[in-house]
Amino acid sequence: MNDYSQIWQTALIEIQSLVSPANYSTWVKTTKIVREEEGIVFLGVPNEFTREWLFKKCHNSILRILRQLNERVRALEYVVMREDEQRSDEARKKAISTSTIAMPLQDFYINKEDNLNPRYTFDNFVIGPFNELAHAAAAMVVKNPGQVYNPLFVYGGTGRGKTHLIQAVGNKIKSLFPNKKVYYLTAERFGSDLFDALQTSKAQQFKEKYRKYDILIMDDVQFFSSKEKFQEELFHIFNTFHDTARQLVFSSDRHPNIIPDLEDRIRSRFNAGMIIDIAELDKESRMAIIRTKCGPHNITLTEEIIDYLATEIEDNIREIEGIVNIVAHQTIHKNKDLNLNDIKNILKNNAKPKKMLSSKEIVKTVCNFYNIDEDSIYNKTRKKEVVKPRQVIMYILREDFSLSFPSIGDKLGGRDHTTVIHSYEKIKEDIKSNSLLLQEITQLRTML
Ligand code: ADP
Numbered sequence: 001m002n003d004y005s006q007i008w009q010t011a012l013i014e015i016q017s018l019v020s021p022a023n024y025s026t027w028v029k030t031t032k033i034v035r036e037e038e039g040i041v042f043l044g045v046p047n048e049f050t051r052e053w054l055f056k057k058c059h060n061s062i063l064r065i066l067r068q069l070n071e072r073v074r075a076l077e078y079v080v081m082r083e084d085e086q087r088s089d090e091a092r093k094k095a096i097s098t099s100t101i102a103m104p105l106q107d108f109y110i111n112k113e114d115n116l117n118p119r120y121t122f123d124n125f126v127i128g129p130f131n132e133l134a135h136a137a138a139a140m141v142v143k144n145p146g147q148v149y150n151p152l153f154v155y156g157g158t159g160r161g162k163t164h165l166i167q168a169v170g171n172k173i174k175s176l177f178p179n180k181k182v183y184y185l186t187a188e189r190f191g192s193d194l195f196d197a198l199q200t201s202k203a204q205q206f207k208e209k210y211r212k213y214d215i216l217i218m219d220d221v222q223f224f225s226s227k228e229k230f231q232e233e234l235f236h237i238f239n240t241f242h243d244t245a246r247q248l249v250f251s252s253d254r255h256p257n258i259i260p261d262l263e264d265r266i267r268s269r270f271n272a273g274m275i276i277d278i279a280e281l282d283k284e285s286r287m288a289i290i291r292t293k294c295g296p297h298n299i300t301l302t303e304e305i306i307d308y309l310a311t312e313i314e315d316n317i318r319e320i321e322g323i324v325n326i327v328a329h330q331t332i333h334k335n336k337d338l339n340l341n342d343i344k345n346i347l348k349n350n351a352k353p354k355k356m357l358s359s360k361e362i363v364k365t366v367c368n369f370y371n372i373d374e375d376s377i378y379n380k381t382r383k384k385e386v387v388k389p390r391q392v393i394m395y396i397l398r399e400d401f402s403l404s405f406p407s408i409g410d411k412l413g414g415r416d417h418t419t420v421i422h423s424y425e426k427i428k429e430d431i432k433s434n435s436l437l438l439q440e441i442t443q444l445r446t447m448l
């Protein structure tokens, strides 16, 4: 997905047919794709209003159109471009800041052959007590692929660096052993490829494909939970790789023994190699990461500010990066170093109190996503375009927010808890086979 402008030009033609000419020239024409990362397309918009309008009115359509043009696309996010970035691509390339929005495209270039993102390396991987064992095991695997720790299984909470580490393994092996064929993919991608292969009677090709690789790296394998068909294919891959001493690397958000609905034979294969966790970040490590992340932005923060940030942002390197990006933007924008108060304001404005999200906010996000009226969720309508979003809301409230079935029923217009259970079960079942629905829910989760 390198030629963004081409893809966007094609998408624009389709979008043009969906909105009025006035809206098109006000809101749509002024946008462009600024980058893509792991299937997330970042659409550059000139200002907040445009972002708001596009998100409310066209988000789903644009996402659908992009997906049709490139099956890798999973999600769509918006970034507000600075003026110099809007003028021309040339100007954008020369932009002084190297922060997220202005990152040169090649930094986000994902190799089509192996899906690896070259930005994940050992060189920019900070090591601390929380990840040193995982790092050491990964380094061993790099030196002796297929010979020690096979499979290598890395697990830990979100934003702790699992993807970074396992991709760094792939990138490093590639450079040390140019003859070895490396392949990275998420378990979800594996599932949807398999699903497509089965639909089009290409199961054999699917199997063949994996025989080609020397190192297979699969991210987020907790996704295999209760997906029997996928587990079966994975089992065959295990055997092929094991018999020929080829390296497998996995990540998961939890230890394989607590991934629900996983066949014993899969669990025991995961357990046969090295299982290692990336633990919670300690404060020193958080501080080290903040310092490192400031580097590319050419900003230096005082120890007081670093200490403050490390205390406030507790357990997620992705969040640390996000905040450092904002700090860097504001520093450039204001043309002066920020003080502690500025930093406090940034944190206040960017706080994401996920656990405190009300069900109303969730309803709102889901309704925006599906372009339907919020009221319809609470009333009795059985229209198809409302039933599905309503079921998705119930599913998310149960699955991600652990609300009880009766309380979900109460919150959504006084529905009986058996209806809620039915809806929850239905979505849970549907996402096993409907990869589009699964993508929608994955995308929604990132928006909550
Ligand atoms: P996970 O897969 O565990 O959710 P990621 O690997 O996606 O986490 O990491 C989130 C972000 O933090 C990425 O941008 C990654 O480059 C960065 N990151 C993670 N671990 C480290 C580390 N040890 N040093 C520097 N950056 C890191």
Ligand code: MG
Pocket: 162, 163, 164, 219
């Ligand atoms: Mg990850």
